[in-house]
Amino acid sequence: MVEKAFFENLGESLNPVFIKEMRQYFQNRRMVIFMGLLLLVQFIVTLFFASAMTFDADGSDGVVFFLLIVFAGAGLSVLLCSIGAEQRFAEERSDKELNYSMLTTLKPSAVIIGKLEGAMVMILCIFSMLLPFLTAAYFMRGLSAASLLVTVCLFPILVLYALAGIFAGSFGQKWVTVLFFVGIFNSAFALIPAFFEIVEDLMERGSIDSTFWITVLVEYEVALLAGIMLFLLSLAVVSPPKSNRLLPAKVYLFALPFLSLLMMIPYYIVYGPSDFSPDVFFFIEFTFCCFAAVVFGIIAIFEMPTNSIRVYMKCPRAPVGRFLHFLFSTGFSGSLILAFLVLAIPFALLPFGDLSADETAYFQGLLSIIVSFLGFVTFSLVLSWRTKLPLPAWLWMIIFEVAGNTLAWIPVLLNGGEISGLGDYVRHACMLVSHFYALVELVDTAPLWAFNLHALYASLAVTGVLFLLLLPAIFKAFRMHRRPDDGAVKPPTKEMLRK
Amino acid sequence: MKTEVRNLTRVFGKTVAVNDISFSFEDGNIFGFIGPNGAGKTTTIRIMATLDLATSGDVFYDGVSATLYPEAVRRVVGYMPDSLPGYKDIQVWEYLDFFARSFGLKGAERTRALDDIVEFTNLGELRNKFLYALSKGMKQRVSLARALIHNPKVLIMDEPAAGLDPRARHELRTLLKILADQKKAIFLSSHILSELQDICDGAVIIEQGKLLSAGTLNDLLAQVNGAPIPSAAPAPAQPQSGETADLSGSDAATAAPQPQAAPKGVSITLKTPRGEAEPVRLKLLEHPLTRSVDLFDDDEVHAVIEGTDAEVSRVVGTVFAAGLTVLSFTRNQMGLEELFMKITQGKVQ
Numbered sequence: 001m002v003e004k005a006f007f008e009n010l011g012e013s014l015n016p017v018f019i020k021e022m023r024q025y026f027q028n029r030r031m032v033i034f035m036g037l038l039l040l041v042q043f044i045v046t047l048f049f050a051s052a053m054t055f056d057a058d059g060s061d062g063v064v065f066f067l068l069i070v071f072a073g074a075g076l077s078v079l080l081c082s083i084g085a086e087q088r089f090a091e092e093r094s095d096k097e098l099n100y101s102m103l104t105t106l107k108p109s110a111v112i113i114g115k116l117e118g119a120m121v122m123i124l125c126i127f128s129m130l131l132p133f134l135t136a137a138y139f140m141r142g143l144s145a146a147s148l149l150v151t152v153c154l155f156p157i158l159v160l161y162a163l164a165g166i167f168a169g170s171f172g173q174k175w176v177t178v179l180f181f182v183g184i185f186n187s188a189f190a191l192i193p194a195f196f197e198i199v200e201d202l203m204e205r206g207s208i209d210s211t212f213w214i215t216v217l218v219e220y221e222v223a224l225l226a227g228i229m230l231f232l233l234s235l236a237v238v239s240p241p242k243s244n245r246l247l248p249a250k251v252y253l254f255a256l257p258f259l260s261l262l263m264m265i266p267y268y269i270v271y272g273p274s275d276f277s278p279d280v281f282f283f284i285e286f287t288f289c290c291f292a293a294v295v296f297g298i299i300a301i302f303e304m305p306t307n308s309i310r311v312y313m314k315c316p317r318a319p320v321g322r323f324l325h326f327l328f329s330t331g332f333s334g335s336l337i338l339a340f341l342v343l344a345i346p347f348a349l350l351p352f353g354d355l356s357a358d359e360t361a362y363f364q365g366l367l368s369i370i371v372s373f374l375g376f377v378t379f380s381l382v383l384s385w386r387t388k389l390p391l392p393a394w395l396w397m398i399i400f401e402v403a404g405n406t407l408a409w410i411p412v413l414l415n416g417g418e419i420s421g422l423g424d425y426v427r428h429a430c431m432l433v434s435h436f437y438a439l440v441e442l443v444d445t446a447p448l449w450a451f452n453l454h455a456l457y458a459s460l461a462v463t464g465v466l467f468l469l470l471l472p473a474i475f476k477a478f479r480m481h482r483r484p485d486d487g488a489v490k491p492p493t494k495e496m497l498r499k
Numbered sequence: 500m501k502t503e504v505r506n507l508t509r510v511f512g513k514t515v516a517v518n519d520i521s522f523s524f525e526d527g528n529i530f531g532f533i534g535p536n537g538a539g540k541t542t543t544i545r546i547m548a549t550l551d552l553a554t555s556g557d558v559f560y561d562g563v564s565a566t567l568y569p570e571a572v573r574r575v576v577g578y579m580p581d582s583l584p585g586y587k588d589i590q591v592w593e594y595l596d597f598f599a600r601s602f603g604l605k606g607a608e609r610t611r612a613l614d615d616i617v618e619f620t621n622l623g624e625l626r627n628k629f630l631y632a633l634s635k636g637m638k639q640r641v642s643l644a645r646a647l648i649h650n651p652k653v654l655i656m657d658e659p660a661a662g663l664d665p666r667a668r669h670e671l672r673t674l675l676k677i678l679a680d681q682k683k684a685i686f687l688s689s690h691i692l693s694e695l696q697d698i699c700d701g702a703v704i705i706e707q708g709k710l711l712s713a714g715t716l717n718d719l720l721a722q723v724n725g726a727p728i729p730s731a732a733p734a735p736a737q738p739q740s741g742e743t744a745d746l747s748g749s750d751a752a753t754a755a756p757q758p759q760a761a762p763k764g765v766s767i768t769l770k771t772p773r774g775e776a777e778p779v780r781l782k783l784l785e786h787p788l789t790r791s792v793d794l795f796d797d798d799e800v801h802a803v804i805e806g807t808d809a810e811v812s813r814v815v816g817t818v819f820a821a822g823l824t825v826l827s828f829t830r831n832q833m834g835l836e837e838l839f840m841k842i843t844q845g846k847v848q
Binding site: 008016025028098099104242310490 | 629
């Protein structure tokens, strides 16, 4: 009786989307076939290894088998949990008439959490299907129990992939699906070998040292911070149109440089207070501030200048509250100002870092590139909102990036396709006009070391002038950003709100 | 619950899909939403169901704004779209259960709601079927059950009868009448005007996003059939800003352009002795109220007479007095379809 009541209560407390996801996952014929095939393949591979193994006391048959299963598991989790979640969600979201997030009283966060819970259960299912075979690998020798445990601990990082799938699916657009497919395959090629490498390294060393723990902990923290970011961005997409959908994402993004300080903890624990280098703080802070500024910039080009009455109704009347609400609410002005504010942190830190001249030049170079990116964003917004040309800001941004990229590759083509032969100043100029080129160059960081303050001053000056052009639009948006008289607005009655 | 659409405008780029329309209705009635394809019906309905936001104007449910409080509005509004669910991996009861949970129904309350709605929409035998395996009519029933699972006070339906066979349409009509008896307000768009005329208490007609006419069905039809319009002494006009056409009462306001009030008329078919049809035809044609006279064979005369009730009665009295055999006698009236054809021009945006 007590048990029945417990399970009933449990059933009632579960997220409706999660229940729906589970029902759909386990009733989906393709999913059942997929799971069956996974078991069958593992069984065949086990038989093959079992028949071929030497049973030598020092043998390492289990290692290869183990790695094969881990590799297959990671790959399948990526495919099933990210692409599966993306496909299902995109299908639901593309149906504009039966979009349950707009038809029911479900909160957007409940929708995303339900989707994530569903994906996590699927990861758990895949993992539990791999577990017997991983155990068999252990008995084939060559593996320590600790290495098994640590490898298993790396699996939850795959939750990030599921979140990425949910984020892409939340758009319900085919072009996002295509981009996601391209992105997922590219990143899978990057992530799985890296994952593989960690495990292989672990096998070779035969023990788990402090460096390994730092790697694992930092990976977990990065995954957690990135996961929260993806969650909040998904929330923004799923939220009702013209609501203050970007508020949580913007607050989080602004807090990210401060939250990133948590990443110093593993270093501090492992190295202790005496061997801990403060440079770690500088590097982490720098990276996260640049990342936050770029994301703010990307968000800005997709936003409108003003908000809807839904947003204005929540605006505090006090001046400080009103300004903060303006800053963090949906609207490009806030995003752009926040991008520059976040970027001011590394600028302020630069003189205080215990850095070599080369390191200083490197960070100046990186800052120049981020500032020039924000310059592109600002100019796109200027053209979109201050002129009468009927193009959205994001389209201007694409035009600029394509033009800059074309321009940047001309010297490379003239140089016979060789980047290395170009002079530093040419390479710097190319990196400032083409951020794609900058990414390619970052692989070979030599030019960044030689970056000097001139590039930083130049990019700052250009971006500053562009920002001044946008100021009237920002002021106008701020003037409009006030709470209207709500005397005529009737709030819903208790009866209406009753479930 | 009073539903009020106030100065609703929706612009997509350069297209004004809905152009400053206003009307209102109350519960316990069924209202039709009529217009040619591309008139802005679905856009209006989507805004009413909180699926879209108006460029300006708003929809109010008992004075509560759908723009500002969409979550509260969703509790009192059920929306049934023209598209239907087709999931391959979810059963009917699971689908309904999901929506019941999504509206916050818990435990016994949810079970009772599910049982009631399954019984009401006659889905008992389909409970365990997958959605994709259902026919169009069955899917419509599931869709209706889904829209009603949280017992909304207002039901908004977009083309609910589209693609249904006559039996399914009849069943739908019956269900709608029961729902109206349960004091729910039902607002539905449809192209099957003859059926709307049978079940609707009022109608809103739009074209190119603009309101053409709105009012109770009797009042709308009375305008084209020439009956006196109760309390409509001052000519009804397009509702101004902040003013809505109330469909609920008898004082319906209708929008310009107004159809010309057509005079009432009768069609009468007379039997004459063989060879005497022609003199009767000529005699009838002499009368100023006779609109047309046709001969069938040489012993049947079909005449259309138009005029006020008193005038028509006098002519018909003359016919009876002449001792002619009356085979049929029909009052000519314009229905919703004729009204629609008369006041719309078939323009799309």
